[in-house]
Amino acid sequence: xxxxxxxxxxxxxxxxxxxxxxxxxxxxxxxxxxxxxxxxxxxxxxxxxxxxxxxxxxxxxxxxxxxxxxxxxxxxxxxxxxxxxxxxxxxxxxxxxxxxxxxxxxxxxxxxxxxxxxxxxxxxxxxxxxxxxxxxxxxxxxxxxxxxxxxxxxxxxxxxxxxxxxxxxxxxxxxxxxxxxxxxxxxxxxxxxxxxxxxxxxxxxxxxxxxxxxxxxxxxxxxxxxxxxxxxxxxxxxxxxxxxxxxxxxxxxxxxxxxxxxxxxxxxxxxxxxxxxxxxxxxxxxxxxxxxxxxxxxxxxxxxxxxxxxxxxxxxxxxxxxxxxxxxxxxxxxxxxxxxxxxxxxxxxxxxxxxxxxxxxxxxxxxxxxxxxxxxxxxxxxxxxxxxxxxxxxxxxxxxxxxxxxxxxxxxxxxxxxxxxxxxxxxxxxxxxxxxxxxxxxxxxxxxxxxxxxxxxxxxxxxxxxxxxxxx
Amino acid sequence: xxxxxxxxxxxxxxxxxxxxxxxxxxxxxxxxxxxxxxxxxxxxxxxxxxxxxxxxxxxxxxxxxxxxxxxxxxxxxxxxxxxxxxxxxxxxxxxxxxxxxxxxxxxxxxxxxxxxxxxxxxxxxxxxxxxxxxxxxxxxxxxxxxxxxxxxxxxxxxxxxxxxxxxxxxxxxxxxxxxxxxxxxxxxxxxxxxxxxxxxxxxxxxxxxxxxxxxxxxxxxxxxxxxxxxxxxxxxxxxxxxxxxxxxxxxxxxxxxxxxxxxxxxxxxxxxxxxxxxxxxxxxxxxxxxxxxxxxxxxxxxxxxxxxxxxxxxxxxxxxxxxxxxxxxxxxxxxxxxxxxxxxxxxxxxxxxxxxxxxxxxxxx
Numbered sequence: 124x125x126x127x128x129x130x131x132x133x134x135x136x137x138x139x140x141x142x143x144x145x146x147x148x149x150x151x152x153x154x155x156x157x158x159x160x161x162x163x164x165x166x167x168x169x170x171x172x173x174x175x176x177x178x179x180x181x182x183x184x185x186x187x188x189x190x191x192x193x194x195x196x197x198x199x200x201x202x203x204x205x206x207x208x209x210x211x212x213x214x215x216x217x218x219x220x221x222x223x224x225x226x227x228x229x230x231x232x233x234x235x236x237x238x239x240x241x242x243x244x245x246x247x248x249x250x251x252x253x254x255x256x257x258x259x260x261x262x263x264x265x266x267x268x269x270x271x272x273x274x275x276x277x278x279x280x281x282x283x284x285x286x287x288x289x290x291x292x293x294x295x296x297x298x299x300x301x302x303x304x305x306x307x308x309x310x311x312x313x314x315x316x317x318x319x320x321x322x323x324x325x326x327x328x329x330x331x332x333x334x335x336x337x338x339x340x341x342x343x344x345x346x347x348x349x350x351x352x353x354x355x356x357x358x359x360x361x362x363x364x365x366x367x368x369x370x371x372x373x374x375x376x377x378x379x380x381x382x383x384x385x386x387x388x389x390x391x392x393x394x395x396x397x398x399x400x401x402x403x404x405x406x407x408x409x410x411x412x413x414x415x416x417x418x419x420x421x422x423x424x425x426x427x428x429x430x431x432x433x434x435x436x437x438x439x440x441x442x443x444x445x446x447x448x449x450x451x452x453x454x455x456x457x458x459x460x461x462x463x464x465x466x467x468x469x470x471x472x473x474x475x476x477x478x479x480x481x482x483x484x485x486x487x488x489x490x491x492x493x494x495x496x497x498x499x500x501x502x503x504x505x506x507x508x509x510x511x512x513x514x515x516x517x518x519x520x521x522x523x524x525x526x527x528x529x530x531x532x533x534x535x536x537x538x539x540x541x542x543x544x545x546x547x548x549x550x551x552x553x554x555x556x557x558x559x560x561x562x563x564x565x566x567x568x569x570x571x572x573x574x575x576x577x578x579x580x581x582x583x584x585x586x587x588x589x590x591x592x593x594x595x
Numbered sequence: 596x597x598x599x600x601x602x603x604x605x606x607x608x609x610x611x612x613x614x615x616x617x618x619x620x621x622x623x624x625x626x627x628x629x630x631x632x633x634x635x636x637x638x639x640x641x642x643x644x645x646x647x648x649x650x651x652x653x654x655x656x657x658x659x660x661x662x663x664x665x666x667x668x669x670x671x672x673x674x675x676x677x678x679x680x681x682x683x684x685x686x687x688x689x690x691x692x693x694x695x696x697x698x699x700x701x702x703x704x705x706x707x708x709x710x711x712x713x714x715x716x717x718x719x720x721x722x723x724x725x726x727x728x729x730x731x732x733x734x735x736x737x738x739x740x741x742x743x744x745x746x747x748x749x750x751x752x753x754x755x756x757x758x759x760x761x762x763x764x765x766x767x768x769x770x771x772x773x774x775x776x777x778x779x780x781x782x783x784x785x786x787x788x789x790x791x792x793x794x795x796x797x798x799x800x801x802x803x804x805x806x807x808x809x810x811x812x813x814x815x816x817x818x819x820x821x822x823x824x825x826x827x828x829x830x831x832x833x834x835x836x837x838x839x840x841x842x843x844x845x846x847x848x849x850x851x852x853x854x855x856x857x858x859x860x861x862x863x864x865x866x867x868x869x870x871x872x873x874x875x876x877x878x879x880x881x882x883x884x885x886x887x888x889x890x891x892x893x894x895x896x897x898x899x900x901x902x903x904x905x906x907x908x909x910x911x912x913x914x915x916x917x918x919x920x921x922x923x924x925x926x927x928x929x930x931x932x933x934x935x936x937x938x939x940x941x942x943x944x945x946x947x948x949x950x951x952x953x954x955x956x957x958x959x960x
Binding site: 205207211212213224397399516520522525526528529530535537539565567569572573578579590592595 | 646648696700745749761842856858863864873874875877878884886892
């Protein structure tokens with residue numbers, strides 16, 4: 124069946140996009156990797172678990188209910204591994220329908236006349252000595268454990284990095300009865316104060332932030348502003364965290380059994396890169412994003428981006444962003460225009476995005492963090508590539524990330540560049556004059572590693588359509 | 596004024612430039628992108644006699660030794676080349692017949708290929724499927740990590756004094772070999788066109804019509820996995836190449852075609868071709884069923900009308916030379932560059948050239 128619109132990603136942007144388009148009669152399919160839609164912030168609890176309903180859970184349930192009623196076909200638990208069609212056709216041939224291949228209970232192929240990419244973000248973690256020890260994890264990973272699995276990341280966690288996620292995780296831990304050893308924030312008090320006016324646009328979020336801070340004070344959790352995590356120590360797992368003021372000075376050593384660390388969020392561009400869309404680097408939006416008009420139209424016809432995957436603006440801004448992209452797709456497909464709905468969604472998005480933009484700035488990569496990585500620290504943990512090896516490769520002529528990949532195998536491991544990419548690209552950028560010059564890794568399929576057995580199916584040798592042999 | 600400008604920094608251009616510089620010439624090597632980022636950097640790195648054109652066996656044998664021993668002649672550069680036995684497998688009687696014909700021709704050209712039965716083939720490659728009836732066995736085979744090619748050549752080129760100009764596209768050649776480049780004109784006494792699939796438009800700069808076919812070869816690589824094979828494997832038809840690198844990843848190729856062209860480069864992997872390629876691989880090495888597919892990509896391979904190299908002087912244009920466009924050219928690349936450099940320097944090449952007169956489209960009479 125040919126769909127009008129395919130939506131890749133079931134976070135708030137994808138859910139809202141599918142809900143709006145299906146509600147207006149379009150044939151819509153939404154595909155998401157998780158067992159239930161929700162994305163990261165509004166992640167549904169694992170089946171059988173019923174953690175206390177907080178604000179995120181309630182908003183997620185609201186979005187899920189609307190999606191369920193919209194008439195959109197939802198394919199949860201589907202890992203999208205291949206993107207085709209669209210502009211990926213032989214020369215001189217008109218664009219084809221978009222084609223998504225996913226692995227769920229079985230291989231599944233979906234086609235659609237338009238495709239909305241709402242892939243969200245991945246967490247940026249800038250390496251430091253000891254970051255590969257068991258017990259060191261992302262802040263986002265900690266929220267997944269807490270939200271979806273009702274599982275504690277540790278009994279003595281230290282939280283480090285940048286952005287509101289630090290305080291959200293701290294509050295969740297305290298709520299679960301665990302007192303974090305410390306919160307180590309790269310931002311100084313002044314930076315948070317400067318962000319306050321933007322937060323005032325969303326009193327609910329401001330109040331929540333204030334509540335988180337109050338919880339930390341009540342629990343007497345040390346909050347170290349303008350500090351950085353210098354190293355994790357331990358033999359078989361992390362046992363200590365070393366922390367230092369950004370301005371230099373004495374290193375403090377905390378006994379921990381877990382470090383949750385995150386340095387912001389990076390938009391997911393696998394989809395738009397696979398379609399060879401044009402991209403632009405915008406540090407204030409998280410880094411490389413598909414170049415798009417205000418409605419999310421990319422440089423590829425009928426390919427749209429929405430939500431944080433289009434540039435980090437936060438979960439609160441994502442539903443409106445999804446609705447805007449859906450309205451654009453409906454209009455471009457000749458399925459109706461609605462200027463009033465577009466105006467409303469645009470205003471909603473602008474209001475929420477003001478707060479989101481302030482938070483995105485707090486989470487933007489701080490170059491000093493990369494500069495501080497010691498030479499022997501592993502950057503690419505899949506392939507064991509150290510900072511010194513990357514620096515040497517840049518010196519030896521890898522002036523761009525795709526050449527760095529060839530020279531070092533960075534980006535070639537199972538993380539497909541999601542863990543090493545930011546630090547590696549920054550190291551190149553520092554030598555070639557910026558991230559634009561350092562480039563963007565070429566899009567590749569599969570979008571995630573996939574088991575070959577799931578793709579192979581049953582076959583007979585005689586049925587393999589082997590092309591004629593090369594000349595002798 | 597350069598003695599020679601080499602246009603195209605793939606394996607052909609790099610080897611030619613390096614050997615010309617070693618012969619005492621002042622060499623510029625230009626590429627519109629970075630060194631060895633097209634076919635030379637993304638191919639399967641198969642160093643096998645059994646997928647090489649019979650006429651190229653003497654070149655491939657010499658080049659095999661050059662790849663394995665690269666550090667010695669390339670200033671310590673390495674593509675992590677490993678020598679290992681190679682098998683070309685037949686699963687059907689028809690493939691066995693094809694194998695016999697092809698092995699016979701390649702043996703006649705100097706490749707030490709022997710035909711072995713399925714049982715013997717499984718002794719050589721214990722991972723091989725029980726369905727294999729027969730195999731061509733060549734003890735001189737091997738593989739390289741092609742992505743290292745640029746890094747391997749770069750140091751040697753710079754050390755030899757080659758003026759390497761990456762990201763410097765040549766857009767035309769004016770009389771007197773004045774190259775139009777993105778960074779202004781560059782003059783040379785001689786030019787070498789080494790542009791892979793883009794040789795057709797390069798030759799046109801000099802008024803020569805040389806049709807070049809573009810193959811869009813697909814490759815698939817697995818995550819690291821326990822050892823499942825120790826040879827370079829192909830099948831009689833040649834549409835499979837398999838090898839497992841020391842890090843455990845298995846590279847699956849063979850020339851299945853994806854989407855792409857000269858204008859847009861390698862565009863996308865075609866899933867139906869990827870599936871056929873993977874099924875062939877899993878049929879040949881059954882343990883590959885446990886693999887996880889990590890990445891797939893395409894690369895453009897150039898081919899002349901007769902699929903033999905374009906290597907020699909450009910007819911009617913004194914001091915202009917051409918090299919490239921050869922099926923399985925990566926394998927033979929180092930020696931081809933050396934051969935052409937010898938010819939340009941006026942020495943007797945260690946192996947014959949492949950003059951392109953045979954390939955030129957007849958001008959309207």
